[in-house]
Amino acid sequence: MGLPLYLAMTAAEFTACSPLPDYPAWMACHFSPYGTGLTNLPPALPEKAMVILNDRIPIGSHDPEFILEQLSRLSPACLLLDFQRPGIKETAELVRILGQELRIPVGVAEPYGAITDGPVFLSPIPPDVPAEEYLAPWQGREIWLEAALGGLVWQVTESGAAAVDLGAVPDGGMADRDLCCHYRVTQGENRTAFSLWRTREDLNALLKKAAGFGVTRAVGLWQELGG
Numbered sequence: 001m002g003l004p005l006y007l008a009m010t011a012a013e014f015t016a017c018s019p020l021p022d023y024p025a026w027m028a029c030h031f032s033p034y035g036t037g038l039t040n041l042p043p044a045l046p047e048k049a050m051v052i053l054n055d056r057i058p059i060g061s062h063d064p065e066f067i068l069e070q071l072s073r074l075s076p077a078c079l080l081l082d083f084q085r086p087g088i089k090e091t092a093e094l095v096r097i098l099g100q101e102l103r104i105p106v107g108v109a110e111p112y113g114a115i116t117d118g119p120v121f122l123s124p125i126p127p128d129v130p131a132e133e134y135l136a137p138w139q140g141r142e143i144w145l146e147a148a149l150g151g152l153v154w155q156v157t158e159s160g161a162a163a164v165d166l167g168a169v170p171d172g173g174m175a176d177r178d179l180c181c182h183y184r185v186t187q188g189e190n191r192t193a194f195s196l197w198r199t200r201e202d203l204n205a206l207l208k209k210a211a212g213f214g215v216t217r218a219v220g221l222w223q224e225l226g227g
Contacts, residue, residue: 003211005147006050007222011040021226025050025080025219031057037066041074050219051076055083055091064094068101078105080121080144080219086111107144107217117141119216124148127181127196128163131206135213145210147220151181151197157190169197180206200225 008027009017017024029051032039038053045051051074071079079102083091092115099106099116106118113120119142125134135143151166173182173195180202184195198206203225207218 003207003216003218004048005207005218005220005225007226008052008219009222009226011042013222014042017222017226020046021222023048023050024222025052026076027052027054029053031055031059031062033057036061036063037070041070045074045076048077050078050080052080052082052219055085055088058085059088059090059094062090062094064090064097067094068097071098071102076104078107078217081106081108081112082121083109083112113138113141119144121219122146124150125206125210127151127179127183127198127202128154130179131209132213135210135215139214141214142216143210143214144217144219145207145215147203147207147218147225149198149200149203149224151195153196154194156192156194166195166197169199170195173197175202177205180209 004023006023006025007021008025010028014024014026024046026042026045026049029038029040081095081098085091092112095108095112095115099118107121108116108118109121120138121144124146125131149169151169152163153166154161154163170184173184175182181196181198182202186193
């Protein structure tokens with residue numbers, strides 16, 4: 001594949017899975033609603049494991065130095081700050097502190113990507129966008145990329161075109177090597193549908209291509225990509 005694929009797992013999946021994937025990621029850590037630090041941290045981690053921290057619960061008055069201490073004690077191989085609530089100064093300060101003080105790679109989601117010069121974490125490349133075009137705004141920067149299957153449908157009618165989620169991925173279709181996806185065109189009354197989706201093979205090809213444009217790590221769900 002050309003780059004490590006971290007598989008994000010819940011605590012229950014982490015405990016039940018044997019053996020663990022080569023690059024496991026402990027997911028669903030967040031700010032405690034009751035205390036001053038992080039909750040749902042694992043007691044210990046394997047050597048290559050990533051920790052994923054989200055901001056599902058807003059940061060509020062949490063102490064960045066205490067969070068730094070928690071993560072330093074845990075000592076993951078790398079940390080992903082999957083923060084999706086933009087423009088919060090307390091979150092920005094935590095990103096700055098963790099990026100400066102932790103001696104491990106710290107990736108941060110795009111809403112806070114300008115705060116550090118470390119890796120930036122991007123959402124999946126849509127199947128209708130070339131990898132080089134999608135990644136171009138971050139060239140010169142280390143990129144971590146969310147990896148996912150699925151697809152979309154462009155519905156074209158007399159009133160215009162709109163994209164919707166594909167839902168269940170179909171079998172068959174034609175392969176597009178440039179977009180690293182499969183596609184199918186269907187026509188109905190006053191409408192044409194362009195369906196695009198990715199198989200496991202397409203995703204492998206996409207990640208191999210993305211490695212040439214600054215992507216060094218991929219992160220996907222174990223439920224979707226494991227096994």
